[in-house]
Amino acid sequence: xxxxxxxxxxxxxxxxxxxxxxxxxxxxxxxxxxxxxxxxxxxxxxxxxxxxxxxxxxxxxxxxxxxxxxxxxxxxxxxxxxxxxxxxxxxxxxxxxxxxxxxxxxxxxxxxxxxxxxxxxxxxxxxxxxxxxxxxxxxxxxxxxxxxxxxxxxxxxxxxxxxxxxxxxxxxxxxxxxxxxxxxxxxxxxxxxxxxxxxxxxxxxxxxxxxxxxxx
Numbered sequence: 001x002x003x004x005x006x007x008x009x010x011x012x013x014x015x016x017x018x019x020x021x022x023x024x025x026x027x028x029x030x031x032x033x034x035x036x037x038x039x040x041x042x043x044x045x046x047x048x049x050x051x052x053x054x055x056x057x058x059x060x061x062x063x064x065x066x067x068x069x070x071x072x073x074x075x076x077x078x079x080x081x082x083x084x085x086x087x088x089x090x091x092x093x094x095x096x097x098x099x100x101x102x103x104x105x106x107x108x109x110x111x112x113x114x115x116x117x118x119x120x121x122x123x124x125x126x127x128x129x130x131x132x133x134x135x136x137x138x139x140x141x142x143x144x145x146x147x148x149x150x151x152x153x154x155x156x157x158x159x160x161x162x163x164x165x166x167x168x169x170x171x172x173x174x175x176x177x178x179x180x181x182x183x184x185x186x187x188x189x190x191x192x193x194x195x196x197x198x199x200x201x202x203x204x205x206x207x208x209x210x211x212x213x214x215x216x
Contacts, residue, residue, distance in 0.1 A: 003202065004028045004060040004099070006050060006090060007069040009036045012105055012156075012191050016069055017043070019195040023203070030059050050086045056093035065101035065202050066094050074132060083135035088142065095148055103152045103202060105194075108187070109133030110140050111155050111179045111213055119158065119179070140211060152207045156194050157215035158187035168192040172214045180215035187215045 003020055007013040008029035020027050021042050028044045029037050037045035048059045050070055060066050068090050072082035087104070094102045109120035109129070119125060120133045140153050158179055167190040173180045174197070179187035197214040201207060 001064040001202070002026045002028075002062070004030060004063040004066045005069070006030045006056075006060075006066065007071060008045075009033065010069055010071050012071075012194070013069040015191040015195040016067060016105075016198055019192070019199045023199055025199075028059065028063065030056070050093075051089050053089050053093045053096060056090065057096035060094060060099055061097040063097075063099050065103065066090075066097075066099055067103045067105070067198060067202065069105040072132075072135075080131040080135045083132060084139055084142075087135075087139045091143065091146065091149070091151075100148075101150045101202070101205075103154065103198060104139075104143065105198070106140055106153050106155050106211070107133045107136035108155050108158045108160070108179065108213070110137035110211075111158070112177050113179065146209075150205070150208045152201055152205070152209075153211040154194075154198060154201070155211060155213040157189040157213070160189055160191060160194065166190070166192065168196075169216070170196065172197050172216065175213045175215075176211065178213075180213060182216050189215045 003025050005027050008017050009031040026042050028046050030046050030048050034045040034047045039045050046059045048055050070086050072079050072086055111119050113119050143151055172193050181187050
C-alpha cells in the first residue's frame with residue numbers, strides 16, 4: 001500500500017515507519033524536520049507543516065491511507081491548543097486530498113477506568129501529561145462527529161513510554177473504551193508492538209469510525 005505517515009520522526013512515528021517498511025509498504029514520511037529521515041525506494045521524506053492545510057493535502061493526495069502520529073511536543077507550553085489546531089488541520093487536509101482512510105494515534109487518558117470515569121480524571125493521573133491528554137480527549141470527541149472519513153482513533157496502553165522501548169514481542173490484545181490489563185493489572189505495551197497493531201489495522205480494517213486500544 002501507499003501510506004502517508006505524519007509525524008514520521010517522533011517517538012511513535014519512527015516505530016510505525018519501521019513497521020510499514022518491514023511489511024513492504026511505500027511510505028511518504030511527513031515531518032516538520034526531515035533531516036532525520038533516510039530516503040530510499042520505499043521511504044519518501046516530505047517536509048510539511050500540519051497547520052498548512054493545502055501543503056498537507058498535497059503531500060497526502062493519492063495515498064491509500066494516512067496515519068497521524070502528530071504530537072505538538074510534550075514540552076510545548078501551548079501543547080493543548082497546538083495539538084487541537086494541528087489535529088483539526090490534519091483532518092481537514094485529508095478530506096481535501098480525497099483520501100478516505102485516516103488513523104490517528106491519540107492518548108490513553110480518555111480510556112474509561114470505571115463507569116463514567118476516564119483515566120485523565122483520576123487523582124493519580126500525572127499533572128505534566130494533562131495538557132496533551134486533555135487535547136487528545138477533546139479531539140476524540142471532535143473526530144467522533146466525522147462522517148466523511150473512514151477514521152480510526154488508537155489509544156495506546158496506559159504505560160507506553162516506560163521501559164518498554166525497543167521490545168518487539170509481536171503480540172498485543174485489543175479493547176475499545178477501557179484499558180487492556182495483563183495478569184499483573186498493568187496496561188503496558190512497547191511502541192514497537194503498538195506499531196504492529198497500527199499496521200494491522202491499516203492492512204485489515206476492523207475499527208472504522210471507532211476508537212480502540214492495545215496492550216499486552
